[in-house]
Amino acid sequence: xxxxxxxxxxxxxxxxxPLTVKCTYSVSGNxxxxxxxxxxxxxxxxxxxxxxxxxxxxxxxxFEAEFNKSxxxxxxxxxxxxxxxxxxxxxxVRESSSASKIIFGSGTRLSIRx
Amino acid sequence: DAGVIQSPRHxxxxxGQEVTLRCKPISGHDxxxxxxxxxxxxxxxxxxxxxNVPIDDSGMPEDRFSAKMPNASFSTLKIQPSEPxxxxxxxxASTPGGLQTGELFFGEGSxxxxx
Numbered sequence: 739x740x741x742x743x744x745x746x747x748x749x750x751x752x753x754x755x756p757l758t759v760k761c762t763y764s765v766s767g768n769x770x771x772x773x774x775x776x777x778x779x780x781x782x783x784x785x786x787x788x789x790x791x792x793x794x795x796x797x798x799x800x801f802e803a804e805f806n807k808s809x810x811x812x813x814x815x816x817x818x819x820x821x822x823x824x825x826x827x828x829x830x831v832r833e834s835s836s837a838s839k840i841i842f843g844s845g846t847r848l849s850i851r852x
Numbered sequence: 853d854a855g856v857i858q859s860p861r862h863x864x865x866x867x868g869q870e871v872t873l874r875c876k877p878i879s880g881h882d883x884x885x886x887x888x889x890x891x892x893x894x895x896x897x898x899x900x901x902x903x904n905v906p907i908d909d910s911g912m913p914e915d916r917f918s919a920k921m922p923n924a925s926f927s928t929l930k931i932q933p934s935e936p937x938x939x940x941x942x943x944x945a946s947t948p949g950g951l952q953t954g955e956l957f958f959g960e961g962s963x964x965x966x967x
Contacts (some may be wrong), residue, residue, distance in 0.1 A: 760866070774956070781856070781943055781958030782895075828895065839908055840956065842895040 740765040742831045744831055744843035749759040751819045751850055759814040759846045761829030772830040782828060788812060819850045858959035860899050866967050870932040873936050873962045876925055877946030885956065886919055887943040932967045
């Protein structure tokens with residue numbers, strides 16, 4: 739069965755510094771990987787995805803993520819954090835060979851201090 | 853498009869009462885998902901539909917929960933009877949098929965409180 743882990747409940751970064759939010763996954767087969775962001779009292783919003791091709795994918799709001807097959811990781815990154823990036827971030831995975839069941843990680847709360 | 857529309861946004865009810873949550877997906881989206889979000893368990897997939905047909909309901913907690921999708925523009929999640937442990941935010945999401953699958957479009961959620 740597919741699974742996804744976000745090892746950090748919270749990440750704290752100073753504004754202007756680079757940020758990384760970690761995600762590892764487990765699937766039998768090729769993964770489809772996603773990042774979503776949730777602001778307070780809102781639904782989740784899609785940020786970016788990896789399906790195939792270049793291991794570095796770029797998404798909304800200046801975020802990018804790097805797919806690493808050997809480490810089964812898909813970490814979310816941004817070169818320079820903004821206070822407005824503070825939110826809850828979810829990693830998600832789908833097996834390419836399966837139907838469209840999409841499983842989410844537990845979420846990481848990102849806090850950017852001015 | 854108005855996006856995924858969920859109702860009600862907030863529901864407070866007493867234990868034992870029936871609760872019905874509603875969802876209107878984005879027009880043209882073939883897949884519809886119901887998720888539940890709690891602090892303790894995070895975001896759990898309850899059930900999903902493809903072309904109005906339930907594909908996987910293994911995440912439905914127990915027989916008190918049921919979901920239907922009578923047509924492409926409407927789905928319900930029903931809890932009968934409700935219990936305090938059902939208190940959560942319930943999200944509906946939809947997506948087109950094919951390689952775009954995974955780009956879920958979420959509604960704003962229905963916050964359920966069972967007293």
